[in-house]
Amino acid sequence: MPKTALITGIAGQDGAYLARLLLEKGYTVHGTTRRSSMPQGHTRLEALGVIDHLHLHESELTEASNLQRLVGRVAPDEIYNLAAQSHVATSFDVPIYTTDINALGPLRLLEIVRTMGGKCRFYQASTSEMFGNAPAPQSEETPLNPRSPYAAAKTLAHHATLNYASAFGLHASSGILFNHESPLRGIGFVTRKVARGLAHIALGRQDKLLLGNLDAVRDWGYAPDYVEGMWRMLQHDSPRSFVLATGEGHTVRDFVEAACRSMDWSIAWSGEGEHEIAIDTKTGRTIITIDPQLYRPLEVNKLVGDPSLAERELGWTRSVDFAQLVDLMIRHDLHEATAR
Ligand code: F7E
Secondary structure, three states: OOOEEEEEOOOOHHHHHHHHHHHHOOOEEEEEEOHHHOOOOOHHHHHOOOHHHOEEEEOOOOOHHHHHHHHHHHOOOEEEEOOOOOOHHHHOOOHHHHHHHHHHHHHHHHHHHHHOOOOOEEEEEEEHHHHOOOOOOEOOOOOOOOOOHHHHHHHHHHHHHHHHHHHHOOOEEEEEEOOEEOOOOOOOOHHHHHHHHHHHHHOOOOOOEEEOOOOOEEOOEEHHHHHHHHHHHHHOOOOOEEEEOOOOOEEHHHHHHHHHHHOOOOEEEEOOHHHOEEEEOOOOOEEEEEOHHHOOOOOOOEOOEOOHHHHHHHOOOOOOOHHHHHHHHHHHHHHHHHHO
16 A cells, blocks of 8 residues: 655755655655745755645644644655754744744644554654754764754654653654755755855855854765655654764865865965955955854854664665765756856
8 A cells, every 4th residue: 555644844855855755655745835935935846846746735833723634634654744943043033933833843743643543653853953062973872952942942842752652652753863965955054055155156146155153063964865764764663763964073164165175166264263264265355254143142063973773773874975965065056056
């Protein structure tokens, strides 16, 4: 029997890649999008050529009764809860909205799954941000220490997911995903901002790029690998939490340098802190400056994950390394900028 899946937040980067993966596996795929994102918010689903094969529903994680009707109608075998307010910096400005979507949203879904008999498997999109400044590498055993409203809300949802699995026997798993990127990444996240910004500077469309903390270390993987991991978690015999990560850490500065290498562009850094700049060594032009407004009220300094459990138990591996990831993002944004 072909399976049916419901993906909340299907129009996002992960939602789009997961929809493609599940369609390839023969699933009937339903997905929710925000009302405000209709009808022009489906560019990723169009880019992957999947939009005509999906069943899309306007639904918000704030609306419990609407969600209940939807789950009742779709009767999914698997729910992937990917809808979120996913910007960490923004969560400091809109903590209550962030908590409603990221903490209470999953709880509403878990309640629906439980009251409907608990047969449907449930995936919760948890995050490395929950670790805060706990020493790297972080694994499933690392104590959680959230440092933003985003991370605090995700931590509640993570515990609720595992709690519903133990208390009510739900197959509810939590994927603790480290940063995962792609050409479909939103332009507010640093990797895409850098790739797109440098492509625009190279084509004379933009003067320079403003960045925040260059010293933050992140573990950046390739999003299509990570949605494969989500699916594997729900096929596993028993529910639990799994870290998906590459095990390699790089600073934001490393990412900029790798992006410039991909473009055969040589830059030199000078100055420190808020006064640090990057100069194009050929022209002497300043192409990167720091905007202190982009610093976060609290920063998470170093996130590098240990994916050994997922590798061992799920047979999960990554197909793209850091240099390849940066290169494919740069190629995409150069191509897109040239085509416009
Ligand atoms: O920031 C620094 C910033 O916004 C990465 C989300 O998917 O991954 C993502 O969260 C780092 C931070 O991602 C800029 O301070 C410097 O240290 O790309 P980001 P994030 O906050 O790590 C986790 C796993 C999630 O769960 C989240 O949903 O880069 N940084 N300069 C900057 N960040 C941004 N956005 N913009 C800058 O100009």
